[in-house]
Amino acid sequence: SNKLLYTIIIVSLPLSMEKSLADGVAKIKEYLEEQKNTPLKIAITGESGTGKSTFINAFRKVNDSDEGAAPTGVVETTTEVKEYPHPNLPNVTLWDLPGVGTPNFPADEYLKKVKFERFDFFIIISACRFKENDVKLALEIKRMKKKFYFLRSKVDFDLANEERKKKIDKQKTLNAIRENCIEVLRHQGIKDPQVFLVSCVELHLFDFLLLQETLERELPAHKRNAFVSALAFSLCVSCEICQQSCNEFISVLL
Ligand SMILES: Nc1nc2c(ncn2[C@@H]2O[C@H](COP(=O)(O)OP(=O)(O)OP(=O)(O)O)[C@@H](O)[C@H]2O)c(=O)[nH]1
Ligand SMILES: [Mg+2]
16 A cells, blocks of 8 residues: 555665665565564454454354363453464454453453453454443554544344344344444444454354454555554654654654
């Protein structure tokens, strides 16, 4: 992308002026190569019990009871951030986070406790209802100029619950859930929110395939963003520009 190229040129300019133009070009090539191999840390976040750990296991085709699986449960379960490799994409890791908004992880301490800013990309998982904490997470990610997908889990429960009451049009019910999520996110200033409906216990149904395809298609852009942020940050640090200016600089680039 142009923004990536501009960043690389800005970073490389002092080098090429000090040495030869060829050195500058070589440095740019090196940065472009490095960008391809940039690691991408994907945080799986949301309230407790929404299915974050179950999603990670299913995504990795691991049973909840297998050794090495992310622990899942009917009470608050994940209390430490843990990293899991992506099943087929090198340099991509999925990070299982504790749930936000419990007595152990109150919303106002959560971001600091899980070191939220270290992640490059986010999947917010929400179940049953759109909550205040979902909005807080989305706005924080927006503030950091990073991106997220919004996963509405447990839609199998929603359909079963509605079906118990009356004969329903499943597609209509799913659309109502999707539209509600999109509307709330848009209302909070999130442009073009990407919302996927899933059942973490029946991952082959609903939007999971679409989510997987979208992630793989958009991965280069996510990596580019992660790379530009890291590069811009190191540039600003080396120039001793204050944190505020650094954030402004990154926001212009992304
Ligand atoms: N029916 C159904 N059950 C689900 C779904 N996702 C998760 N569950 C169940 O919900 C419970 C909580 O799932 P977890 O994966 O432990 O939830 P979590 O978000 O990791 O919770 P914390 O670690 O406490 O933050 C488990 O009993 C799961 O089996 C889903 O999409 N559908
Ligand atoms: Mg968990």
